[in-house]
Amino acid sequence: MSAFEPTIIAFVCNWCTYTGADLAGTSRQTYPLNVRLIRVMCTGMVDPQYVLKALLEGADGILVSGCHPGDCHYINGNYKARRRIKLLKTLLPQFGFAPQRLRLTWIGASDGIEFARVMRELVEQVRALGPSEAGAKMVI
């Protein structure tokens, strides 16, 4: 292994970002394999525990991505996610994680190129952060 390859877990909403990710695939927009998509119905259902569990199990970066503000299929789920993620970022250092490991974006259904770009960017950012602080230090 030449360089550190971060593992990213991306919680993507069923309506917008998942569709955007799909479009990225069908329009040959390549993005790194380090990203593992977990399709949720809405970013508003992403429990902070999901993020923490992923980090504690060894993910190096987490993306939560849903519909643009005002565009949520479930009316306001992305607003709930926005509040929750902001709060969670302030809590992450208490668990020993750099808050930059968690990112929230809005990626629409036709933003396949944008999705691929965000993924590449995120992988580079997390690569710069280095491997997750989880592991030996932490006991759940």
Place this chain on the structure above:
Amino acid sequence: MKRKIGNVLVVGAGIAGIRSALDLAETGYGVVLIDKAEHSGGVLSQLDHQFPTNHCGMCRMLPLVERDAGGQFCLRKGLFHDNIEILLGTRVTAVAGEPGRFAVSLRTRPTWVDPQRCTGCGACAPVCPVEVPDAFNAGLGLRRAIYLPVPHQVPNAYTIDPAACTRCGACVSACPCGAVTLSTAERKDFRILVVDDEAIVRQSLQSWLEDEGYAVDSAASGPAALEALEKAEYQLMLSDIKMAGMDGVELLRQARALRPDLAVVLMTAYATVETAVAAMKIGALDYLVKPFDPDTLVPMVTRVHEERLAARDRQVEVGAIVLAGGTDYFDPRQQEVNPYGYGRIPAVVTSLEFERIVSGSGPSAGRLVRPHDGRPVRKIAWLQCVGSRDIQCGADFCSSICCMYAVKEAMLAQERGGGDVAATIFYMDMRCFGKSFQRYRDRAEDQGVRFERGRIHSVIPAADSGDPTLRFVGLDGSVRDETFDLVVLALGQRPARGAAELAQMAELPLNPWGFPATSPLSAVRTERPGIVIGGAFAGLRDIGESVILASAASTEAARVLHGAGKSLAAAENEATAFRDVSRQPPRVLVAVCTCGSRILPPGDRTRWVDRLKRDPAVQETIFIDRICTAEGWQALADAISAHPPNRVLIGACHPYVFTRRLRELGRLTRLHPALMDVVDLLGPRMAAAGEGAEAAHDPDSLPRHLAMALARLQKTCRLELEAMPVRRQALVVGGGIAGMTAALAIADCGYPVDLVEAGDRLGGNLPWIGRTLEGHDLLALLQDTAARVGRHPKITVHADTRVRGAFGQAGQFYSTLENTGGVVQTLEHGVVVLATGGGEAATSAYGFGSHPAIFTQKGFQEAWAEGRLDPGALNTVVMIQCVGSREAPRNFCSRVCCPTAIKQALALKQQNPEVAVVVLYRDLMTCGFAETWFTRARRAGIVFVAYGLDDKPKVDAAGPEQPVTVTVTDPVLGRPLTVTADALVLATGIAPGLPADLAAAYGATLDQDGFLAEAESKWRPVDSLAEGVFACGLALGPRNVEESIATAAAAAQRALRILERERLPAAHLTAVVRHGLCARCGRCIEVCPYEARRLDEDLDRILVNPARCQGCGACEAICPNGAAVLNGLGMAQIFGMLDQALA
């Protein structure tokens, strides 16, 4: 639920067609949805952003009640519903029959790519040598002759553009799936007879066509041709018209008698074109004007050949037909003079091109750069009314949509440019005539969008840069030149291509503007019963209105089917008795489609099996080549039957395309489809393909995808959720034209309706309005409608009655009615339609009430009707528009006042040609075809003077004896203009009459102006956020009579969707409560966006209404105790997926 009690054909799969199809499908009818394009979604597939959110939101049109019947996917990807069959590349070729039983012939164009085999891998496009303008990107950029019509749609099979294809065969050999068939061998079987008395013509045609591989014979005269036709069978005859002896037309007649299937194309000199056109009426397919070259001839022959040979014809039997073909856009190149330089100045683009520029899937991936040189755009101008409100280009109408999309595009441009973009809109009138439009426009102005009034004469390239330069005259008379980086032409609408032909086939007339005509006072019904028009097909509607009209069209179609006794009833589907596997440990059958070896290289099988076997839940892993084919699917069904598993996981390609097949598989194997899942392995494989050889062969990537899906599936259980019973009758509140229309529509479909009216008689505003701008008699409409309501056995009218209180939810409401006599009764009903109407807004502005000559529009109309006012005695009438409208606090346009003013002004002129009428307006809102009457009014000498909010007219009415004088600044003269008026008419607009407590009793809310707050202004325009509660007419928003009638029919359709069911079924993805863990904290109740949860005090439990729950999972995320669980995608499943993802 009863299913498929009749079929409907919906022509056009744009937004209106989709709405109509979904409406009918949700109501239980079978739908055949066709579109002539190779994709669904119409123009919306190209538009990423819609106001007022500036995003999409189309998915909110998906079924809310029986969610599992439709795919729970982004609607831009495609439409998936059990009851909807979609045929793309298909058009109507003939319509026969009568309402309730039409026989429609359909013809599907061949795509030359087998969609069953094509996986959308895209290997074919790069090898194609042909490049043509890419229609999806509005001509910005190029595509190949083999292409994806819409990149984000599924099934994403490639298609071949026959006009561009050179048949080189490169794609055939490049396709790894053998999906492309491009054989020219069958051309040998296409026999052509060339008839011309000139040998040179015969010889050249023969050689051109034989070079293309066709079998060609020739004949020198008509009789010789007939002889040849008798001897052998030909598919096409190319015949000259002018020949000695027997001419081409006579030959055509005799040849068609001999061989009725023969296609005949006539060749004609320019002088006899008229003869050729006439010959098309007796069966000629087309004509060619001599002289022509092979480039003209060959594509035509190819087209005839392909249509003949490969097109699949099919006949469908349907009870009703909905025409939802949408509209097209004006082509600025068409204009004789092209003053805006489109096509000549590269930085002049159309509005559709601009939409593609800012689209994430567009040519510049959403970056705001000029398409021709990639330079960032800093200064943009929009020119309004290009191809609209322009008699010179035959458009004496307002296209209704351009003002709002220009405002949206200007805001998008500013957003994209990060505050660094100057956007200017050059307009004549900003027609922001919808409910929230004015505030949206004001928001744009606050954000710095500049609005300049005036029509631009022409656009010229700047001498130095070539950038487009506008020269315009400001209102103060000064001439200004301004250069922009980009000029966007806000193109108006035109009848859809093929609309006239379709109308002719359906025997429908066209209206004076060239759109298919609807019946008077109906925006959807046509002269021909059983054929209705949905959406913008009949002209000039935005998305929200199109959606309303589409639903209204569905109502009319449903009515026809009901009236026809639902005669085309298909066999009811037996409810499948699924195996109960709830007590069994998970046993999963994993079926992997190898897709040739594209998903799974053969050497990797053991590794995959080993990886999956780690999970004890896996019963068996099988590999099937092309699971999507009939054989592949059968192999899967056989495997399931051999050792019945209790979960099935399929690793293949797009999950979307399997939705319906899984349900069929479920019926076959008695395993519930909720216990099956499809995971996309091809997408990740393709996304990885460019990541270098090492990454692309990361051997664990795809098995990990499967393992994650497996973790989710094995923890999935199917819950037998209680379906909510439906009280199958309706309550309609309000007895105006909207309420009566809604009541009749519901009652005509067989459900009892209670119609509550607060007044003593039905009719609302109709009596005072009298007639419409177009001259339709509203009193006759009222009489007729009220009589039909009165004698309808299913409608009970409660006059002098109000709703005093109500509670309940979709399917079961309880309402308490009280009449003026104090008699109280309670009604049970499943749905409620709020049609409480509205009236003219009150005012005290401009001296109203202080002088007998100052009227409101209604007061003026009434005084005139009652004879208190003699038009013959009036010298001067002044009308002031926007009194208290379009400014805070009533900052919305009432949209009926401008047409009313014009109606009154024209009527005055008719009765007294000497009367001077002056209309003082801000923006004249004669949208759509009403523009024609604005033109007529100007021709009739009615004077229109614009005023601004900062300089309103001043009215001086010292006393009842003194004359009324009105002073306004004339913007052209720049000087005050004083008019002494015998009558001053104030247009005060509409005030809604929907009591907040009534709406609240049903769980609905009002917007800031007192109209019902619709669930979504574009996608669910007549629904409230509370399911089962709908609104129509003026309760919903300002509308004229015809539009109110359409909203009423649309509301009825939304109501029928629920009433057609005995129970409201729960979807698989629905929240449930673990009562043992629940602390009754109630946070889930607050967080639920659909008010699906409530605390039942008697049971001391939180209950979920499965009919309301949409499965968003917000409750699960907020619950501190893990008591709220989203069945199908709960914490256990996500944790399981995370374990596998990070294993």
